[in-house]
Amino acid sequence: MYRKAGIFFLCLILTQCSETIDMTDRPLHKDNSSFQNEEHRLLPMDGAHNTRELGGYKTLDGRSIKWGMLFRSDKLSDISNTDQEYLQTLGIKKIVDFRSEDEKAEEPDIIPAGISYVEMPISVDGAMRKKIEAVLRGETDREVQSFLVDANKEFVTSYTNVYEDFLRGLIDEDAPTLFHCTAGKDRAGFAAAITLIALGVSKEDVIEDYMKTNSFTKDRIEKMLDQIELMSLYQTDVEILRPLLGVERIYIETAFKTAEETYGSLENFIREGLNISDKDIQTLQDKFLEG
Numbered sequence: 001m002y003r004k005a006g007i008f009f010l011c012l013i014l015t016q017c018s019e020t021i022d023m024t025d026r027p028l029h030k031d032n033s034s035f036q037n038e039e040h041r042l043l044p045m046d047g048a049h050n051t052r053e054l055g056g057y058k059t060l061d062g063r064s065i066k067w068g069m070l071f072r073s074d075k076l077s078d079i080s081n082t083d084q085e086y087l088q089t090l091g092i093k094k095i096v097d098f099r100s101e102d103e104k105a106e107e108p109d110i111i112p113a114g115i116s117y118v119e120m121p122i123s124v125d126g127a128m129r130k131k132i133e134a135v136l137r138g139e140t141d142r143e144v145q146s147f148l149v150d151a152n153k154e155f156v157t158s159y160t161n162v163y164e165d166f167l168r169g170l171i172d173e174d175a176p177t178l179f180h181c182t183a184g185k186d187r188a189g190f191a192a193a194i195t196l197i198a199l200g201v202s203k204e205d206v207i208e209d210y211m212k213t214n215s216f217t218k219d220r221i222e223k224m225l226d227q228i229e230l231m232s233l234y235q236t237d238v239e240i241l242r243p244l245l246g247v248e249r250i251y252i253e254t255a256f257k258t259a260e261e262t263y264g265s266l267e268n269f270i271r272e273g274l275n276i277s278d279k280d281i282q283t284l285q286d287k288f289l290e291g
Contacts, residue, residue: 020046026086029053030068042216043071045086047078050184050217054192057209059200063291069176070288072192074184075099077107084112093175096166098122098187118169120162122187124151145243145250148186152255155190156262156269164274166191167198171276171284185213185247190255194274197266198281199288207252214246221245 021044027035036056043051051074055067068091076095079087094116097109100123111117155163170177181187189210196206214221224245225238259269270276276284 020080020082023082023085023089026089028068028089029055030066030091036067041212043086043090045073045083046080047083048073048076048180048184049220050074050213051178051180052212052216054196054209057196057199057201057205059285059289060202061200063200063285063289065196065199065201066288066290070192070195071176071178072184072188073178073180074188075103075107075180075182076109076111079110084110087178088112088114091176092178094118094169094173094177096120096169096177096179096191098162098179098181098191103182116175120166122155122159122162122181124154124159124187143243144240145248148243148248148251149254151186152190152251153258155187155255156258156273160273163191163194164276167195167270167274167276167280167284170195170288171280174287183213183245185210186251189213189247189252193252193255194266194270198270198276198284200285203256203266207249210252211247211249217246 026044027040029035029040038056041052041056043053045051050072052072053067054070054072055065057065059065071090071092076083092112092115095109095111096118097104098120100121102123104119104121109117166179179188179191193206193210196209197203221242225241228241229238256266259266259273263269263272270281271278
């Protein structure tokens with residue numbers, strides 16, 4: 001029973017329910033200042049429900065991130081035709097996929113015409129699946145939260161080459177970019193964090209953006225947990241799964257702490273760990289900041 005519940009749970013994470021949203025109800029931030037606010041940060045999508053703008057965040061020197069340039073998201077395997085049209089209309093030119101080879105094979109992205117697709121696989125989430133199923137079967141005393149803490153450490157210790165390539169792509173190309181993983185919160189969350197830090201956004205504001213996954217996906221998480229509980233005939237304690245479906249401050253703080261302990265500061269992690277020079281950072285800021 002627990003094995004079935006675990007497998008069903010993993011499928012649920014990757015499954016999106018579609019409700020068609022008309023194009024007229026979708027904001028275009030770049031050319032309309034009335035949409036350039038927190039109320040419209042989450043993008044209305046039929047098939048990707050953690051898709052959001054990173055425009056508008058203030059930097060420590062008083063500038064702000066341009067709207068219409070950086071977007072983070074969950075997987076794009078279930079997006080509708082209208083979603084595709086929306087991504088094109090937003091002006092997105094490049095999609096970066098952080099999912100593992102297995103994840104992409106199971107649920108390949110739907111890429112709108114005219115948008116390039118770049119694969120930068122990070123397999124840490126895929127490796128967690130067996131561990132999480134073990135929790136559901138009662139074979140380990142470890143909590144799900146501890147696996148995600150470990151995963152965030154690995155972003156710093158094992159995947160610097162991937163995140164270097166990601167930042168290098170932003171620096172070298174003048175292309176509005178959407179980046180994503182499966183749920184749009186861990187691998188993509190760390191990518192958003194280091195990008196915002198490199199652009200000069202405060203650490204606290206970066207963490208606040210990271211935590212928005214919980215408010216943006218709250219209703220969907222509750223529905224998932226209800227379904228999992230029902231499918232297991234109420235034999236699964238769904239609360240042990242809650243840390244996996246959302247985010248907790250300790251996850252990103254663990255990544256930051258690991259970077260700071262190893263490199264002295266987050267800025268030094270970007271310079272030394274990711275080989276991004278001061279000149280590179282200046283180029284990145286020139287492209288993505290205004291004011």
